[in-house]
Amino acid sequence: MAKVVPPYHPSTQSIRWLRFVPPYHPSTQKYKMAKVVPPYHPSTQKYKMAKKYKMAKVVPPYHPSTQKYKMAKVVPPYHPSTQKYKMAKVVPPYHPSTQKYKMAKVAPPTTHQLRSIRWLRLYHPTTHQLRSIRWLRLHHPTTHQLRSIRWLRLYHPTTHQLRSIRWLRLYHPTTHQLRSIRWLRLYHPTTHQLRSIRWLRLYHPNTRQLRSIRWLRLYHPTTHQLRSIRWLRLYHPNTRQLRNIRWLRLYHPTTHQLGSIRWLRFVQLLIQTLPFVNSEVCPGPDGKLYMNIVCPVDVTAMPEKTLPDLQSTQHALQIMQNVSRFPEQPFFLAVGYHKPHIPLKYPREYLNLYPIDKIHLASDPSLPPKLPLVAWNPWADLRERDDVKMLNVSFPYGPLPKHYQLLVRQSYYAATSYMDDQVGQLLKGLDQHNLSSTTVIVFMGDHGWSLGEHQEWSKFSNFEVATRVPLIVYVPGLTNRGQNLHRKSIYDRISKDNYKVTNALVELVDVFPTISELSGIKVPELCPENGSDIELCTEGTSLVPVIKDTVFSNGASDLKWKSAAFSQYPRPSDSPQENSDQPKLKDIRIMGYTMRTDKYRYTEWVGFDPLTLETNWTDLHASELYVHDIDPDEDNNVAGLVCYRDVVDVLSDKLHQGWRKALPYSYISG
Template sequence: MAKKYQKAFGTLLAIILTMANPAFAQNTKYNVLFIAVDDMNDWIGPFGGYPGIHTPNIDKLARKGVVFKKAYCSAPACNPSRASLLTGVRPSSSGVYHNNQPWRPVLKDAVTIPQYFTANGYEVKGAGKIFHNAFNDKASWPSYFDIPKSPEPPKAPVNGFAHFDWSPVNVQDEDMGDFKVVNEGIGFLNNQHDKPFFLAVGFTRPHLPWYVPQKYFDQYPLSDIKLPKTIENDLQDVPDAGVKIAKPKGDHQFIVAHKQWEKAVQGYLASITFADGQIGRLLDALEKSAYAQNTIIVFFGDHGWHLGEKEHWRKFALWEEASRVPFIVYAPGLSKTNGVSERTVNLMDIYPTLTELCKLPAKKGVEGNSIVPLLKNPAGAWAHPSVTTHGFGNHAVRSEKYRYIRYNDGSEELYDHDTDPQEWKNLAKDAKYASVKAELAKSLPKTDAKDAPTVKEGKE
């Protein structure tokens, strides 16, 4: 009991000192709240991807920190995206390109972000989905809270194909796995910590299946649903390699044939708003804690998501919708309030950014660029196009104006985002863009590692 009161007194003292003298927080070592969200694309409020989306808590975080409007994943799939950003090793360097490739066997000596913070004196805790579920890394977590299963309907209402399903569930928020994960994070923030901490909290929604409580579906009546902008024959000027990735005769054909497009969009929106509510609970707990003044917040989605654009669903592609991610960073006393950056950044930049912000020794061999200069000046100079890789030898290079895709068979796509943000017109065969392609090609990876071994599980 005495220990309990001692902790409470320590927390209260820290709050009083922080309120009385903000410099108290600034002079202590930064903590890190690391928030990973699964399958969340740019439809949230700060990124403007869907008009009328309800994401008040992410909107509030965006006003607090810097929003990176042109942020991209290193790979449009959970496992390679997360493994690469957490180790600092690109997919093209490791050979981990897909969800069914365990990353630790080919990166035996890699030191992950949580491992590096542990080695540098931090108290480290993980909760929820940080690494891909099938390949969580026990070596990275001195303390870890696994993902509780969320309730599901008695049977799959749509078709149950690889979790490709959506429906309200007759449960409360408290019954959902993400709610329980947040409880674990809140408990951690309410405790007294004698060392700086690195707290990673991972959310599963809006990953499929889109099963969330009815009240979130009610916020998006079917009559109000707006489908993504599309055109007929969008894949006509896309190389065979790109069409093969899109698989238009798979999910999209099913959606259209069964008149599920509006319902699927509704399910995705409902799942985003549910996730936003849980993120809000976590951020509110931080704000009320003794650590509000000296905790860095990194918020990101692991990759984008298609909902019918280019006749494609899910991630697993090199176009804008699959590779653009939500990315917001708040660094106390350093980041620009209400900051918005149009520079092309990548999730690979998280590792070097955090080590610099926390004044840790720079981690050697990390493939990324610290965005600390952009936190100070979001419009500052930046000469780093963003690279996304999907499978062996398939890469996209994104500059502020163009997206250039080169597949492993040499075929190409090029889109001018100033005039064609939906990527409807492939300019790759137009001779007048040869110099543009040549310049963007300079950022392609210099090596393509062979495919890492695969296993049966971990496909989705």
């Protein structure tokens, strides 16, 4: 309809069709078309144009503070304080205190009956019922009052203001914004239920942005469920930017990254399985289901009869099949697996690989005597699990019973073998689709995990066992130099007899520039001291020199590489508390900076300001020094010994100088 009011975008303050009536914007208090009646603004309690209405008989909004109308012939809404009407012929709404009606023909709203509307089936946010209305007598869910509306002047339950609507410019109760809709079965932001939509400019209740959509089954930002989309300008909730999308640039709700995809048949991994990651699906000895840390399962009994990592593998294999049709077209595929993250949920059959009588405790299962309190990780994430709760372990130091330590370690090994199997399927897929001889493969973890070492569990510490990760690189024609690529499968090329190891200190920030160089694309420049205004840079260094040196040196390397690798972890206090493992930014008061050299691990716990994000190196709370030649498990903190005072001074200066001073000479001088 040519007279439909288009949606008004608050950032541009413009509309596409100027002959349409723009909505009123509260900041400017102006309209582009003088004949339009501006809505009533509660701060000024005035109208800009008192005499210009499109419909002379339209009821202006009633303001509860003045209890007046500018047009005496208009029927005012019922006000609960006076319980009166100016015109006796008007049917008053039902009032819950008197439980009476002036006109017996009006039905009370407490029965949650449906009202008639012609162009609207309104979803009630409290009763979760749909009611059909012809010209709409709106039932207010809190006051149980009815409002009489022709083209819908919507009553807002909080501000008690009315909004005029022709084809429905819907007033959002939280954001106080309007959205225009032609055909609508409404999506309710609280109950997370979707209704079909033909033409919609949807107002996002959190980001307060509009996005245009032709055919939409909506991605909901809270439930992380994706719906199919044909034409979409997707709003990125963190950067508050709009992305151009033809067939879909998919937003990943966890990593906050966008991916370019032209043709997509999305295997709905998030919808199908991720909502059940922390669900009660682990069978207990009593036959009931629990949220356990130890969780071997029968896959056929799981929701959707699968697990997230199984779906990731199948989806990756489908992508390999698709890209193999275009052998000259470059591709990048990142497959991120969940296991062995907790919960340790995996197919039960992998447990058979590790009989419990073959499992041993950690080599150092006791709390180190000289460990600073601030460094202790109380593994609160494990304590939240049902099976650990039943053990009644004291907080923060109480150890897990030995028999349960063995069960956790057994399940960790089984979950790791489960992942090993999935990676094997990916490698086999590369062979099957003739991609292995032209594909660089990087296998890595994102962090370590304590399995009872130092009496700790999980990853929230600065120990070697929590910060060190696996990193395996396969480069066709380089790492398998001298092999017959056409006769050997990728299994043979990366088997235990065909690898070399380097002791060079490398970091995960090095992976990005390494892949860039191996792929033949430009390696990003090193980030300057203040790189906030640079679009793309890196804090890592390409590992190609290390790879080549390892391949060609035959164990006699003289490569001068990084002199240290850096990590850090925050704490909210000097002593362990319930949020020590995962404090929110506003609660962080101490930052633990740790540095790994070829001989030492040195850590300082120093003051940190969560508002300015600045470190106060002079506010030293604790320090740690471990000598790897004599203490590879990091059990004996010697930072306080006089004989290591000079070592501490040197390492402290190096830690304060940061990662730039630890780079290879060519990077520092270049």
